[in-house]
Amino acid sequence: MISRRHLMLVSAIGAFAPRLAFAQASDAGALIAQFAQKGIVEILAARIANAEKQTRFRDLFKTYFDLPAIGRFVLGRYTRTIKPEELTTFTPLFEDVIVYTWSRRFSDYNGQTLKVGASTPDGDEGAIVKSTIVGNAGENYAVDWRLRKRPDGWKVVDVIVAGVSMAITYRNEYNTIIAQQGGFAGLVGQLQKQVGELKAAQPA
Amino acid sequence: MSPFPFSRLFAVLALCLLAGACATRPPASDLNAVAAYEEANDPLEPFNRAMFKTDQALDSAVVKPVVRVYRGIVPEGGRRSVGNFLRNLRSPITFVHDVLQAEPERAGTTVARFTVNTFIGVLGLFDVAADMGLPHHSEDFGQTLAVWGIGDGPYLYMPLLGPSTLRDGTGFGVDAVFVDPVAWYSRGNNPYTWAQWVVFGGLVINAKDETMFATDELKASSIDYYASLRSAYRQIRANEILNGEAAPMEDFDEFSMGSEPAADAPELPQTTVISNR
DSSP states (O other): OOOHHHHHHHHHTOHHHHHHHHHHHHHHHHHHHHHHHHIIIISSSSSHHHHHHHHHHHHHHHHHBHHHHHHHHHHTTHOOOSSSHHHHHHHHHHHHHHHHHHHHTTTOOOOOOEEHHHHHHHTEEEEEEEEEEEESSOEEEEEEEEEEEEETEEEEEEETTTTTHHHHHHHHHHHHHHTTTHHHHHHHHHHHHHHEEEEHHHOO | SOOOOHHHHHHHHHHHHHHTOOEEEEEEHHHHHHHHHHHHOTTTTHHHHHHHHHHHIIIIIHHHHHHHHHHHSSOHHHHHHHHHHHHHHHHHHHHHHHHHTTTTHHHHHHHHHHHHHHTTTTTSSSSSHHHTTOOOOOHHHHHHHHHHTOOOOOOEETTTTEEEEEEHHHHHHHHIIIHHHHHHHHHHSSSTHHHHHHHHHHHHHHHHHHHHHHHHHHHHHSSSSHHHHHHHHHHHHHHHHTTTTOOOSOOOGTSOOOSSSSSSSOOOOOOOOGTTT
């Protein structure tokens, strides 16, 4: 907790930049609160068909997340060695994997809320927003959101659930697949198969 | 540098020779594959994947059916009490490692929790201490070794025990034999020498009950579940060793901003979360 006195001390020693970073990081927290609010009202709790929920979620996800950046991070070193058209094949497939993975679970929504906590500056001009998913039986799940400042505002680049980063987990998994199962073309084939399976597993 | 570099190397070699199961290192010309191989740090991968397959088979044939019966008989509150009881029974191990990691405040919390939960919480069935502002944390010899500067070493997968590393697996063994009071008790001259096996069975069933949802989700979102579980395990351990502090990530944007990556782009730093290696 930063007290008023602490803030005064900080400005007194002229450390303007960290204060600015904290102020910006709290904007990041507001963005997460907005994302959660929209997700709950317009998708999870909305009385609409699941197909419509998927469409809305895809739009919401692409607005609030920097998907191309996540895709490049997930491919890691391979981002440098693959052809540009291969990246164009990968990104929409990866988007489908995330959309259909999340939408499989929309019908399980049961009144949970997201409590947005503290924001802290992170690494290269980013922010981490801490939050808690509060279930109706009092159970809590810690979720951290990693954000980066882009020309058009804050964008989410990673979701960390109970210490496990989505981006790092996908990156380690996909790098293993590329190295062991037929290179980049092998990964694309596997992703196409997985998207088909996830589509088939969607609730009506 | 680890104080036991040679014994560690020897142990890996012995395992490799016994199992005849070392992963082939990719050719040095394939820089990306070499990087992926080193980041995974899984030289025993063929052996581990075989163990993983065995574990998955045991899971669907035995562990999950037992958990389903357990869930059918014991209501949620009761299952929470079983988890609390087993965690309370582990407190002495956590206490020893709080001390070995020079964390007096956390050691005090562990003692206070054990006292409150054992006497007020009916032998640990109820986590009264958490409601009093004494949250649970868990320590083990693997984490102590990490705090002492020993890297996690090669990945290791064991049926029933699940994902581990050479360091964490060694720590688990040392705790189970030398630190765990249940083990001391079981070795004593008493008619309850089976106590440790009952507790072990309870731990396996309780752990599956508590983690089944998360691992099933991870499995459903993965193509190569073995690889994503390996990544998740390493991240969870790194998070536990840092006592829940999120590691800042400096390198996220290395691939993210420029549209045309430079040919002489700098080397990608090792992923932040496993930098304690």
